[in-house]
Amino acid sequence: MGRVRAVSLWMVLVASSIVTIVHAARVDLQQFSSEVSTNFSTPEEQINLELGLAVNFYSKSCPNAETIISQLVSAAINNDKGIAPGLLRIFFHDCFSQGCDASLLLRDSRGSELNDAPNASIRRSALNLIDQIKAALERTCQRVVSCADIIVAATRDSIKATGGPSFAVPLGRRDSFNRFSTGLLPGASATFGDQLGRFQNVRLNTQDLVALASGGHTLGVAQCASFQQRISPNVDPKLNKDFANALRQICGNPIQSSNTAGLDFFSPFKFDNDIFKNFLTGGALLQSDQNMDTDSTAWGLVNTFAKDQGAFFRQFQASFIKMSQINPLSGNNGEIRSVCSRSNNAGFEPLPEDVVQGEEMESPVERDFIKQVTDEE
Template identity: 40%
Template sequence: MESYHKYISVTFFFLSLILPLTLALQVGFYSKTCPNAETIVQQVVQQRFAADKSITPALLRMHFHDCFVRGCDASILIDSTSTNQAEKAAGPNGSVREFALIDQIKSKLEQSCPKTVSCADIITLATRDSVVLAGGPKYNVPTGRRDGLISRSSEVNVPGPSFTVSQAQKSFSDKGLTLNDMVVLLGAHTVGIAHCSLFQDRLSNFQGTGSPDPTMNKALVTKLTGVCGSNPNVDPTAFLDQKTPFVFDNQYYNQIKSNMGVLQIDQELALDSLSSTLVTNMAANNVGFGQSFAKAMVKMGSIQVLQGTSGEIRQNCRVLNKS
């Protein structure tokens, strides 16, 4: 009996070493089952980027909002039904777009390799490709995710634009991401846009003071006031990077150091002692920012992923497969 227990203990020990390696995401996951998968994704993204360069921030936002709710499982793509309000219906996801691009990629992949490539991997790959097209870093994306079976609007709880650094850090920490990861990932705002409603108070009535946010550059206040206008029925957008809004670079950090942050959380990054040194480091090294961003994206893309037999490979990213 004693030898039997030793055998069981040794067996479980080796399984504990083997299983994580077996289930880990891996670069080239589809090399045998769908060798052209990444090429297909890249080609469709490239065609769309040629027509609209704003797909880069759109896909970055989609990827971020997907991974922060139930993990990177493409639950953000599922449409609502008469019996379920999906993540798409949640307020923070109202501005998430480019679902049609994901549909187009999925359609081509289904033609080439039916029931093989997950929607979750499509989001991750498409986001990477759009970053590269915008001048960002080239990096390998581990794949092997499977698609989630649950999508509820009530579960959507992502960091907001008026968060303090400490509040945002808590949100990122809950997902296993560090303060450095957070500062680097928010660098995606270098190609981002925001609706005026998300920062309107900073222009005229910051925290009920009746005055603009004193930390915002006065010239920027004037500029954004003109962009946003005074019509409450219209909600225009503004670039978060005032210099190179379509180029993925480190200008975002240089601007928030000069009090040119549009969103409150952006400006807080440069002012808060928790994050100001990291901001300075990113502002001084564009190559270093790119490398750090790539690592942080791969890390974020691994949050609570489904693998093996968990979830499914959706044939239509908007709906669950029929059982």
């Protein structure tokens, strides 16, 4: 018991130290001058919709579609807070693989994108929720709402349910017949140039990269394997020392690669701008996020979003809509699947048990540590 009390006391002291540093840094945020305009217009004013997509697309063909999706998402997140980052990850990974066409969900005799390494830790509960939404919609309006649209609308609703902005999304996508490689996704250690290049390949820019790739990390956790090079064998000098010590405690010695830490250490299941405040105080968990400081425009955006949550929300929703329109299938292209895991004309095999075992769940150490931080605040 003495050892447990000692560890608990140490964790409280570390938490208190980090909170003090973060609060002090937040008071000093006014020293940072924004290098980027915060006069973001609404998404409807910024973005031209792709042919075949429209806001309120199902108003006549399935008028309750978005209500059904929203209600099921809210209920699911109330029971499992990790579903929100799970949906956001599904959205990202699907859209980066040839386009937003629900190819990620195909799990049949021809294989699955879920077997690809970048998708290894996608949450089973988030996948199950999409299947549940599809089943509910099929009972209401058969073969009308695509799985691709469910991914987009459900992810949008999960953002709102966790404290983020509420916004309309264009719908009307159709589902792919085929799976694709997910090798186009930037990795956890990617340089800024590599990340930007991959975003530019899908017609997204620096503002989209910072808002979506780094801003999206306001939700969820990462396995220690994703950031272990920043804490072992040596600590990255850009990491806050107390933060690094806390990460070492979470990951263990030797490092347990499957242990997890919150991407936004202080509020990993709340959609807010704290992730950017963390960056300014040495609290970027992933190397890819830390690398935002190697580009003046990107770092200017980090400073802007750290000071102004409204600016972050406006840019995020605009960038989200842009990403949701990467190579959509519409009109007579693709299909409307009856079951999201298989094409209507394909044979069916159940999802292998080893496809999504690495779920994004916080470790007991991290859960207690986050509670202590919250209590201190």
